[in-house]
Amino acid sequence: MRIVVTGTEGSSIDRVERELQAAGHETTSCSGEPGGRGRCRGTEDREACPFVGGVDVIVAARARPLPHLAKQEQLVECVLLNEVPLVVVGSTDFNPYGKRATVLVEGFDEVVDACEAAAVSSEPPST
Numbered sequence: 024m025r026i027v028v029t030g031t032e033g034s035s036i037d038r039v040e041r042e043l044q045a046a047g048h049e050t051t052s053c054s055g056e057p058g059g060r061g062r063c064r065g066t067e068d069r070e071a072c073p074f075v076g077g078v079d080v081i082v083a084a085r086a087r088p089l090p091h092l093a094k095q096e097q098l099v100e101c102v103l104l105n106e107v108p109l110v111v112v113g114s115t116d117f118n119p120y121g122k123r124a125t126v127l128v129e130g131f132d133e134v135v136d137a138c139e140a141a142a143v144s145s146e147p148p149s150t
Contacts, residue, residue, distance in 0.1 A: 024142055025049045027073050027107075031093040032083030035113055039084040039134050046135040051078075053101065063101070074101075080108050080138045083124075083129070088116035108135070108141035 028038040028050050030031055040050045051073045053063050065072030081103075083096055083148060092099070099120075108125040111118055112134045115127045125141040128134065 025051065025073070025140065026035040026138055027051055027053060027055065027078050028084060029081065029096050029099050030086065030113070031089060031096065032086040034106060035084040035086035035131070037111065038131055040083055041135050042131070043082075043138065048135070048138070051076075052072075054095070054133065054143075066137040067103075074105060078105070078107050079126075079142045081108055082110045082112060082134060082138060083120065084134075085111060085113040088114045090117040090119060092119050110141045110146065111135045112137060 026048050028036055028039050028043070030039065043050050053065070053073060064129045069075065081099060083099060088136050093112060099109070103123055109120060109123055110126045110128065111120055111124045112128045112131055118124065118127065122123045125144060
């Protein structure tokens with residue numbers, strides 16, 4: 024799967040990326056900078072946007088409870104507009120995503136399973 028990873032802090036983003044990559048998934052970010060910080064890559068180069076290659080899931084790795092989006096999480100709004108399943112892992116207290124989250128997981132240990140479940144739940148029914 025191709026998964027966009029964002030979050031509240033670089034260390035949690037890095038941890039989630041390592042877990043997903045170890046399980047064979049491709050990770051990317053909207054900013055292209057370490058720790059998910061920076062501007063949207065697609066504003067200056069449309070081909071650099073992760074959506075050009077398709078995205079299966081987005082993960083918001085939240086290292087601490089915040090009732091609002093952290094600066095590096097602001098880019099998740101674009102992903103949600105594209106109706107990509109959202110997995111929130113880590114600290115899910117004060118979850119600012121509300122019902123837009125497909126899967127909520129307290130802690131980081133189950134991120135791979137959560138992403139795989141979110142991707143399956145968003146697939147259209149087979150006929």
